[in-house]
Amino acid sequence: MVMSGLRNSVAFVGSADTEVGVVPGLSATELCVQAALSAIHDAGLDKSQVDGLITCNAMAQPIMYHAEAMAEYLQIFPRYCMSVNTGGGTTFSIIHHAAAAIVTGMADTIVISMADSLRSGMTREQAAKTQSSTGHPLYEQIYGLPVPAYYALIAQAHMAEFGTREEHYAEIAVATREHAVNNPAAQKRDRISIDDVLSSRLIADPLHLLDCSLVSDGGAAVVLTSAERAKDLPNDPVYLLGVGEGHSHEHISQARTLTTSAAKESGQRAFAMAGLTVNDIDFAQLYDCFTPTVLIELEDLGFCAKGEGGAYVASGALRSGGALPVNTHGGMLSHCHSGNPGSMFALTETIQQLRHATGPRQLDTAQTALVHAQGGIMSSHTTMILGREPC
Amino acid sequence: MSNSAIDAHFRDGCEQGQLRLQRCTACEYVQFYPRVACSACGSDQLKWFVASGQGKIASYTVVRLPISQQFADLVPYVAALVDLQEGPRMMSVIVDSSPDQVCVGQAVRLAFRQWGSAEQQPIFTVVAPQN
Numbered sequence: 001m002v003m004s005g006l007r008n009s010v011a012f013v014g015s016a017d018t019e020v021g022v023v024p025g026l027s028a029t030e031l032c033v034q035a036a037l038s039a040i041h042d043a044g045l046d047k048s049q050v051d052g053l054i055t056c057n058a059m060a061q062p063i064m065y066h067a068e069a070m071a072e073y074l075q076i077f078p079r080y081c082m083s084v085n086t087g088g089g090t091t092f093s094i095i096h097h098a099a100a101a102i103v104t105g106m107a108d109t110i111v112i113s114m115a116d117s118l119r120s121g122m123t124r125e126q127a128a129k130t131q132s133s134t135g136h137p138l139y140e141q142i143y144g145l146p147v148p149a150y151y152a153l154i155a156q157a158h159m160a161e162f163g164t165r166e167e168h169y170a171e172i173a174v175a176t177r178e179h180a181v182n183n184p185a186a187q188k189r190d191r192i193s194i195d196d197v198l199s200s201r202l203i204a205d206p207l208h209l210l211d212c213s214l215v216s217d218g219g220a221a222v223v224l225t226s227a228e229r230a231k232d233l234p235n236d237p238v239y240l241l242g243v244g245e246g247h248s249h250e251h252i253s254q255a256r257t258l259t260t261s262a263a264k265e266s267g268q269r270a271f272a273m274a275g276l277t278v279n280d281i282d283f284a285q286l287y288d289c290f291t292p293t294v295l296i297e298l299e300d301l302g303f304c305a306k307g308e309g310g311a312y313v314a315s316g317a318l319r320s321g322g323a324l325p326v327n328t329h330g331g332m333l334s335h336c337h338s339g340n341p342g343s344m345f346a347l348t349e350t351i352q353q354l355r356h357a358t359g360p361r362q363l364d365t366a367q368t369a370l371v372h373a374q375g376g377i378m379s380s381h382t383t384m385i386l387g388r389e390p391c
Numbered sequence: 392m393s394n395s396a397i398d399a400h401f402r403d404g405c406e407q408g409q410l411r412l413q414r415c416t417a418c419e420y421v422q423f424y425p426r427v428a429c430s431a432c433g434s435d436q437l438k439w440f441v442a443s444g445q446g447k448i449a450s451y452t453v454v455r456l457p458i459s460q461q462f463a464d465l466v467p468y469v470a471a472l473v474d475l476q477e478g479p480r481m482m483s484v485i486v487d488s489s490p491d492q493v494c495v496g497q498a499v500r501l502a503f504r505q506w507g508s509a510e511q512q513p514i515f516t517v518v519a520p521q522n
Contacts (some may be wrong), residue, residue, distance in 0.1 A: 125459065132458055138398060139424045140482045142509045144462035145454055145470050152452035153472055160495035161449070205453040205490065253472055253482040254424075258450055 007273050008390035011230035011237035013223050014043025014111075015348040020218030020336035021187035024120040028058035031115035031219035031338075032311055033073050039111060039221035044234040046158045050223075052080035052110030054098055056090045056340045060121025079108035087134065087375025088287055089245075090114075091343045092382035096243045098224050108225060114341035115219020127215055131339070131353045134376055136251040148212050148290060149204035150252050150377045155292035156206060157258035161307070166206050168310035169291040170197035173210045173333055175318040176288060180330025182320075182361035187214050188334045211291040216336035220344035222351065227390065238354045240387040241276065241368070245268020252377040261378040265302035267370075270383040271302075274391055276368065278302045281385070283363055284370040285346035285373065288331040294318075297372055298326075301383065307366065325363055327355060343373035347384075354388050397425045400439065405511045412477055417424040423479035444471040444501030447513065449480055453490045461507045464465050469493050473515055481513070488517045 001385030018031050026034070032055060040047050053076065055067045062147055065067045066083035084094050091114060096109045118127045128146050135141040135150065158164045170333055174194055180186035192210060200209040230237035246262030246269070249255045271277060278301070286297045295309035304312035318326040329335045329349035332342045352358045353366045368387045374380060393399075401424075404411035413429075414421050416438055420431035428435045451471035457463045469485040470522035471493070484506060485493055506512040 098410055128456075128458060136424065136482070137392060142507060142512055143470055143482055143484050144458045144465070144507050145452075145482075146456055146458045148456075149452045149454045149470055153450040153470070156452055156495065157450040202453070204455060207452075225493075253480055258472070 006099050006103060006243060007275070008239055009103050009227055011227045011239045012351045012386070013230050013233045013237055013391070014039040014045065014224055015222045015351040016042050017185065017345060017348050018115065018219045019129070020032065020185060020217055020338065020345070022119050023117070023217040026217070027145055028061040028084060028115050028117040030119055031117060031217065032058070032070055032113050035115055035219035035221035036070070036074060036111050036113035039113065039223050041353065042235070045223065047076050050076055050109050050111050051078050052098065052101060052107030054094050054110060054112045055077045055083045056114045057083055057085055058116040059339055060117040060304065067268065072338055078107070080110065087340060087380065088289060088342050089373050089375030089380040089382050090340050091347065091372040092371065092384050093380065095224065095240070095384060096133060096245060096382060099240055099243065100102055102224065102226050105243070108229065110224045112224065113221035114344050115342055116339040117217045118339050119217045120213050121217070125348065131199055136253065140251055140253060146204065148207050151290040151292060152204035152207045154258050154296065154378060155290070158292060158296065159206065160189055161259055162310070164295065165308040166198060167194055168295065169206070169211050170194040170314055171313045171317065172288070172291040172294045173197045175263050175313070176327050176331045177331045178319055179325070179328050179361065180334035183330050183335060186330040186335040187216055188330070189310065193279070207290060213289045213332035213337040213342070214334070216338045218338040219341060220348045222347060236355045236388065237385050238351045239385045240268040240384060242272070242274030243391050244273060244383050246381045248379065250376050250379050256263045256379065259296065260373070261296055261300050263297050263372060263374065263381045263383065266275060266372070266381040266383040267301040270385050272387045275366040276385060276391060280368050281370045282365050282368050283322065283328060284326050284372070285328070285350055286326055287343055287373045288327055288333050289337065291310070291333070293374070293378065294326065296378070298376070301370065301372060328361060328363065343371070346371055346373070350386055354386060394443050397427065401425050404441070405503060405513060410444065410501055410513050411439050412442050412479065413437040414440055421478045423475070423481050442501065443476050445476040446499050446501070448472070448485070448493065448495055448497045448499060449474045450495055451485065451493050465507070471515070473499055486514050486516055492517055
């Protein structure tokens with residue numbers, strides 16, 4: 001059943017990022033609170049007007065009942081309060097739930113705030129080990145794979161099945177960096193070439209260092225309310241047109257296939273709710289923990305046929321002025337990747353693009369966007385379609 | 392760790408050089424990892440049997456950065472998803488071969504070896520191509 005009831009029913013009215021990259025003096029809790037307050041301020045609201053709060057836990061500073069602790073720190077007293085954890089997919093699956101909560105009257109105005117301090121709040125080994133615990137504890141982790149190696153298995157399978165080349169994955173890193181050059185907040189802003197990616201050291205074949213996302217500190221928050229209330233607030237509302245999820249496995253050895261993900265289902269569900277197709281999408285923000293993730297998402301979401309992701313990216317489609325600019329803030333490959341909150345920055349960028357407020361990197365025609373996040377090892381997927389106008 | 396008797400039975404198999412799989416007596420489906428019920432039909436009538444040890448590489452990578460000190464002496468090594476002849480897919484490593492001898496579709500054979508901190512893990516070796 002398609003829940004078209006959520007279409008056009010809620011809108012993003014506030015969005016904010018903290019400083020990102022290497023932010024040594026702020027804990028994950030402090031970043032989360034800063035992001036929340038900035039987003040509330042951006043929305044033109046007072047914190048007393050917030051009656052819903054959603055957070056995700058932080059790896060650098062885990063708290064048993066995270067959202068409750070953040071509400072206490074902020075001294076807000078919501079009637080809807082929860083912390084969630086489905087990895088990188090958390091960021092958008094929770095917006096699905098928040099939208100439903102607003103429509104059903106569980107809350108009127110919900111702040112979603114997520115932050116972590118992977119770079120400064122943990123050692124390199126702690127960060128790598130915590131993240132690789134996504135592997136099955138008895139039947140996968142014993143072999144010692146770091147997270148890039150799990151994704152490398154997918155990359156290699158795609159190469160074997162469809163003839164995809166390392167250069168295709170590298171083009172995704174290059175296009176993403178090109179966007180980051182225009183974003184002063186991005187952690188990495190030096191231009192790179194395909195040769196730079198291919199000559200960077202191998203981490204887990206075929207993935208090179210520059211195929212891998214960053215390790216960062218940072219937080220971001222958004223404010224979601226009903227479309228009706230959104231009209232009375234100062235910012236141009238950004239409407240949720242469609243949203244859908246797909247969940248296929250947790251551990252990569254249990255995936256139904258290595259080369260087609262549940263992004264296919266989440267995308268179909270989101271497009272069906274919005275009543276739109278890929279032809280309506282002006283730009284996209286796709287989860288880019290590693291470059292092959294983007295290539296498979298492009299195929300599964302329908303921007304190109306299965307197996308043709310390599311040729312699609314080689315056409316320059318993802319670059320500024322291309323057929324489908326992707327990760328216009330610089331993504332997790334070049335802007336920042338602070339763990340589970342990673343794609344919150346893709347969401348805040350989308351909101352700013354659709355408000356036409358991103359300055360030099362503003363896309364002229366930004367009307368309708370697709371944002372996609374996944375967690376685990378291509379495990380849990382959520383696709384959202386957002387627009388300047390209801391559809 | 393796990394307090395599951397099913398996991399313990401699998402582990403005991405490894406200590407004896409056996410890769411133990413479950414076959415559903417209702418629908419014949421073979422599954423790995425071991426579970427309390429058949430993941431195809433839901434029946435709890437499962438029978439253990441010992442895998443043949445033959446498989447093929449579904450995908451692989453070369454791990455170059457050790458996740459922790461326990462793996463520091465092992466890198467670089469080949470990690471792979473192996474499709475067992477009986478059907479299920481499992482994570483493992485390919486030992487005694489250089490990465491350029493490994494490819495998707497390559498036939499491999501089961502063995503048991505100490506790996507990282509764990510004794511007697513299921514690992515695989517490349518089956519030499521026939522001349």
